[in-house]
Amino acid sequence: MTTNALVIGKFYPPHAGHRLLIETAAAGADHAYVLVQGSRFETLTATQRADWLTEEFDGANVTIVPVRNDCPEDYASDEIWTAQLENMRWALKAHGVEKIDAVYTSESYGDRLAAAFNAVHVLVDLARATHPISGTMCREELTGNWQHLVPAARRGLAVRVIVVGAESTGTTTLSEDLRAHYRQQFPELADVPEYGRYYTYELLEALQLRNPDATVADLVWTDTDFGIIANRQNTLEQAAAEAAPLVIADTDALATTLWERYYLGDGSYGAYDAQAHLPRRDVYLLTDHNGVDFEDDGWREGEHRRPEMTEWFKETLTDEGHSWILVTGSPERRVATATAVIDAMLAQQNTFTSPAWQSRTVLEVAA
Known part of the structure; x- marks a missing residue:
């Protein structure tokens, strides 16, 4: 079992696939840190989403950290990667976390993210076969996907x-x-x-x-x-x-x-x-x-x-x-x-x- 696991995401809004990802990280590490990255351009604040996940994982070896992140997304830009990574590093440092041993994702960028932390990458259900749901789907059809959201x-x-x-x-x-x-x-x-x-x-x-x-x-x-x-x-x-x-x-x-x-x-x-x-x-x-x-x-x-x-x-x-x-x-x-x-x-x-x-x-x- 690794010591510290990292999960990042927007969780906009938190759904069953997110829960699976966090549960997997918590089961494979002494402690899982979840960075909830929210932008000023989004309807739900990072704090709102973090509060819901905190309630969902109350009593578990999981720390939910809301992070304000207005940095653009551009997977092809090294400069944007640097900006994003520093946002994550300092959010972790603010909670006393200096070392990440494993990064858990359901995304194709997971290998690169884990390498940046000198950590192993644990890929969880990339195809979303266990829970065929995404934040995009929830946002575009909230009523039809209501039961996929965490309670x-x-x-x-x-x-x-x-x-x-x-x-x-x-x-x-x-x-x-x-x-x-x-x-x-x-x-x-x-x-x-x-x-x-x-x-x-x-x-x-x-x-x-x-x-x-x-x-x-x-x-x-x-x-x-x-x-x-x-x-x-x-x-x-x-x-x-x-x-x-x-x-x-x-x-x-x-x-x-x-x-x-x-x-x-x-x-x-x-x-x-x-x-x-x-x-x-x-x-x-x-x-x-x-x-x-x-x-x-x-x-x-x-x-x-x-x-x-x-x-x-x-x-x-x-x-x-x-x-x-x-x-x-x-x-x-x-x-x-x-x-x-x-x-x-x-x-x-x-x-x-x-x-x-x-x-x-x-x-x-x-x-």
């Missing part, structure tokens, strides 16, 4: 739309309408329901085993309950992001903190840890209570507090710095408002910029 990259790239609002203001209706609309484009789009409602059912069912006459009004809530609900919302949302490029969630952990405040007052913080680990958001859709009849389904109890709750959402979303849109009007108008912004965000998600000298990886198609 952390999927969680980081997914467009996240969170629908929130007071009781009986149409949050579930809007969520369901949007999911039905976008499942035509994303068949794997997952449900992210309001877990608190199902948790309430379970609590009441347990209570009725002891007291058959108990109703929802007899439930006694604790901060622990809201912590469980909030953490479960995060889990459901993250799983949905891994499944499809779009997440439409019917509430979230932030909303759970407001419901905890509603039931237990300002001094209860059971859901706040989950809120502190809230995944990245793109937009909140806040359903307005105005013009929406209150439907008492036997589980609701807050018609008179709907205006207050709506203001709580506006205040909290603003204070936390989130993008939010108040959706009003008919169900059709609400869907139209939502799809306008979601379509724009999806178009932005599928736009990857690259410098003019960026090479494209084209995989050979077997006859």
Whole structure:
């Protein structure tokens, strides 16, 4: 086994082929150093890509190093090779690495790169037979190649739309309408329901085993309950992001903190840890209570507090710095408002910029 292994790449974005390369290097060395080279001309920063790979290899003998590299690519130029190599050497030196024993690549330039480090070259799946995927393919068809991305990259790239609002203001209706609309484009789009409602059912069912006459009004809530609900919302949302490029969630952990405040007052913080680990958001859709009849389904109890709750959402979303849109009007108008912004965000998600000298990886198609 060698001592230090080196892997370089753009990882734009990180996919299963990259994971195989890094796993192979980590298995063949005491420690693998991965240089994530990002350019100012690219949509995703080197730090973003490095963070995803760090999450993917958490606990392994792997160090992920983001490197800013705006140097042109020109494999025929000795001068450009020198510039690129010095960028790599000093990125390694900054992490205390003076000697590289093996260079792992899936590229034809691997021999020359390894020779520059006085290291052996280990070629890994040059033909991409194990994982027939490339960064070029992911950038050009993100949706079709979603499952090839490493899970952390999927969680980081997914467009996240969170629908929130007071009781009986149409949050579930809007969520369901949007999911039905976008499942035509994303068949794997997952449900992210309001877990608190199902948790309430379970609590009441347990209570009725002891007291058959108990109703929802007899439930006694604790901060622990809201912590469980909030953490479960995060889990459901993250799983949905891994499944499809779009997440439409019917509430979230932030909303759970407001419901905890509603039931237990300002001094209860059971859901706040989950809120502190809230995944990245793109937009909140806040359903307005105005013009929406209150439907008492036997589980609701807050018609008179709907205006207050709506203001709580506006205040909290603003204070936390989130993008939010108040959706009003008919169900059709609400869907139209939502799809306008979601379509724009999806178009932005599928736009990857690259410098003019960026090479494209084209995989050979077997006859």
